[in-house]
Amino acid sequence: MLIARNTVVTLNYSVADLDGASIDEGANPLVYLHGGYGGIFDRIEEELQGKAVGDALEVRLEPEDAFGEYDADLVAIEPRQLFPDNIEVGMQFERGAEDGESEDGLFTITDIADDKVVVDGNHPLAGIALVFSCTVTGVRAATDEEVTHGHVHGEHGHHH
Numbered sequence: 001m002l003i004a005r006n007t008v009v010t011l012n013y014s015v016a017d018l019d020g021a022s023i024d025e026g027a028n029p030l031v032y033l034h035g036g037y038g039g040i041f042d043r044i045e046e047e048l049q050g051k052a053v054g055d056a057l058e059v060r061l062e063p064e065d066a067f068g069e070y071d072a073d074l075v076a077i078e079p080r081q082l083f084p085d086n087i088e089v090g091m092q093f094e095r096g097a098e099d100g101e102s103e104d105g106l107f108t109i110t111d112i113a114d115d116k117v118v119v120d121g122n123h124p125l126a127g128i129a130l131v132f133s134c135t136v137t138g139v140r141a142a143t144d145e146e147v148t149h150g151h152v153h154g155e156h157g158h159h160h
Helices: 042-048 144-149
Strands: 008-015 022-024 030-033 056-061 075-079 091-095 105-112 118-120 130-141
Touching: 042 056, 042 130
Parallel strands: none
Antiparallel strands: 008 022, 008 030, 008 130, 056 130, 075 118, 091 105, 105 118
8 A cells, every 4th residue: 555645654763963863763653644634744744655665765854844943033031930949941831822922832941040031932953954764664544533533543643
């Protein structure tokens, strides 16, 4: 069976930066519903279209194909009193959209000074080109329920 819209695809994969440094070893297989459901980056999905079990590929993802460009506007300095006492650099939290802002998102604490906290709303891999390597290990027809829900069910997938 070839990878096409509404097939469930299983990949063994790894992700590295352009220097070959490992970013994700892919300890568990990646299982997604193929066909524009957002389960994998669009650029990878395009490259996998028409492939079969055993096919391997390597896809270079520019930042715009992956986690986006780094946006300095997503870095903010906030008053320390807005945060709990036990915060540490590297902690992440969700921040709701405020008046005039279009998005809420996940922010990472990148620095803590006397009375200020620096938070960054960029994905940790924003601005980085990536190399996604994979081998197709499974292709099957999606169930009607998976297509309706827009994601994989069962083993390695979503459970209700």
